[in-house]
Amino acid sequence: MRYELPSLIAIAVLLATSAGAVAGCADESDEKDRARRNGTEAPPPPPGEADGEPSCDETYAGPSASRRLTRFEYDNTIRDLLGDTNAPTSDFPSEEVFYGFDNHATDRGVSLDLATQYMYAAEKIAAGVTISKIVPCDATKTDVAQCARQFITTFGKRAYRRPLEPAEIDSLLTTFDAGKAAGGFDSGVRYVIQRMLQSPSFLYRIETNTGGSTADAMIPLSGWELASRLSYFLWGTMPDDALFAAAESNALASKDKVAEQARRMLNDPRAHAVVKKFHRGWLSVDKVDTVVKSSTAYPEFSDAMIPLMKAETERFAEHVVFEGTGDLKGLFTAPYTFANDLLAPLYGVQGVTGSELRKVDLDPSQRAGIFTQLGLMSSMAKANQTSPILRGKFVRTQILCQSMPSAPAGVSLALPEPKDGQSTRERITELTKAQACTGCHTMLDPVGFGFEHYDAIGRWRTDDQGPIDATGEVFGTAIGKFDGAVELASKLAESPEAQTCVARQWFRFQAGRIESKADKCTLQQLDAGFKASGFKVQELLVALTQTDGFLYRAPSP
Structure with missing residues (x-):
């Protein structure tokens, strides 16, 4: 009925x-109106901050x-x-x-x-x-x-x-x-x-609390609104009875009580699903679904491996965050993964039986955390060859939060076919040596070359028309030069640029938008909390619940 x-x-x-x-109500030629509709317009700047960047002397939250x-x-x-x-x-x-x-x-x-x-x-x-x-x-x-x-x-x-x-x-x-x-x-x-x-x-x-604020003051969320922010951020679902009780008693008016609830929630299995979902988005794990490999070049690859590769990365991230070291270094450098009888041979690991993924130790000179896993290496490669360009772009955009422009109109994205006597590195270098290409490819290729020890399905290799040269450099950062993905991963784990980027990725996931100038204070608070914790991921999530951007909302423009 x-x-x-x-x-x-x-x-x-x-x-x-x-x-x-409502989509379509704004005049698309009006940048300000579009920004408001998309939730990316900054609130009015505080006195003395006409450029939109708050001084952080007082509470200041970005748009919501x-x-x-x-x-x-x-x-x-x-x-x-x-x-x-x-x-x-x-x-x-x-x-x-x-x-x-x-x-x-x-x-x-x-x-x-x-x-x-x-x-x-x-x-x-x-x-x-x-x-x-x-x-x-x-x-x-x-x-x-x-x-x-x-x-x-x-x-x-x-x-x-x-x-x-x-x-x-x-x-x-x-x-x-x-x-x-x-x-x-x-x-x-x-x-x-x-x-x-x-x-x-x-x-x-929907957040409607006014909190008695003046027109230009930041608005504290009500207990009910905070309960929902907590539950949908950390669990991806509605509040439980404990959160409802905290909201009703106004306990969430205390930052300490908010942190206490966040830590309680991270001990619940529902938090595991959210952590896996975050990593699935951040690391573009679903791109593995589109992987197609040449049966001639890679007869060992089968479509049955695709869901396993996705599950491998999610299970690894879950293990590091909740059962392992719990920190960024573990995510970036841990020399183990989760594999079964189909995936283990691609890692060169013998003796793994059964279809269930289980923890497998890997050669620490060849493997490092998320960076060298089969799914990521396979999805950032072509059907019959590796792609240093895609792999370099992944590090720049997802690990360092840098924007990279798209290729100019009319430029083919196809890579030259492999040929005898010329390595992938040599073909890419020749392809992108034109002056019109060097601006972007100087940023991408020297990073991607560091992954050349991993073929297009993620297996370790030492030869590509001769000995592999996996040296590279992350220009424009303090990371500098490196030799191979393992050293690059280690340097990224210690890099302030990467540490800050990971915090921003979690901010984007929680806030549902890209950061703006108005989020300066929130991001500073988040970075400080992450650093103080020794870059522990769970403590990063708790720190996010303590920021101005989580506890307050800006008045409507």
Whole structure:
């Protein structure tokens, strides 16, 4: 039975406008309007800071936007709200990826297609609910209207992640009455669930607290808003009972209590899923899905290895963060991985049996953390040869947070075919020696050459038409020269540029946007916390919850 909401077009507009995220309303020629719509416009600068960079003498937060639940967050929230583990978003439209992450606040409006899927999902979820598990009273023994109100009040607080306003309760009671008239008490409950699951208050994380601030002051988040920021950042789902209790008692007004909750949450298995998701986005792990290799050049490669390579990187990151050294150095340099009987031979490791990935020690002179894993090396290579250009770009953009321009229009991205007597390094050097190419390729190629010991499926090699030359240099940084990926990884682990970049990647993941000048104070606080912890990843996440940008929001422009 379906609760008849307004037309789907009206739903789409309602969802988008309620969260201030209607795409297409701004004049695309107006840079300021577009920045506001995308959530990247800085708030008004404080006195004396007309260039938009705050002095950090006072609290200052960057812009924030209402965040629509991602597919990952929606599934998790439905699981924790109703116990439904059927992944209802499987038919939802795919999500755009910005800078590696699919949770970007840009263009989070609702299309007609998505609104339709929300309606179908809500109907299916509501139909499958066991009423006795979510209704806190027995309607056969108490007043039906009173029981319905009690259900709406308690369930609504969890679904909307905040207490409901009296007017909201009354409106939902009207919906309950319509369902009850159509099919009894249980039908009324299902009508309410359908409606709530299509509400902007469920689908978006909307922050409206004013905190009594003046027009130009930073606005502290309410306890309920902080509970949601914590839960969706560290768990990718709704708050649990402990967070709700902390919000209700106003305990989250204390930074120490926020940190205490963050550490508690990092000890929960749900944090593992988020850490794996972050690394999947940051390291572009899903690009492994597009890997195609020449069966002539690499007969050992099979499509069955693709999901294993993805799982390898995620499991490695999870292990380092929660079971290993827990620090950036471990991520960058640990000489082990997770492999099974298919992957282990590519590492030259014998004796590994079975399909389950397990921890495997590797040669520390050949392997270093995330950088030399099979999936990354395979995805940053061509079908029949390596690509120092792609590998160098990965280090520049993902590890050092540097922007690299796209190739000029009309320039072919194809690499010369391998030929006898000429190494990949020699072919790339010859290809990019023209003056028009050197500006970018001086930044890319000398970094990528450091990975030439790894072929296009990630195996170690010592020869490429002669002995491998894996020396390189990271121009424009303090990293300098290196010989091979292992030394490069070690230098990156100690590099302030890389340490800062990793902190920024986590900021982007949490905030759902790229940093701006207005985030200067937050980023300084984050960098200081990361450094003070000895570059421990879990402590970096706790430090992020202590920043101005996490605890406050800027007033609307």
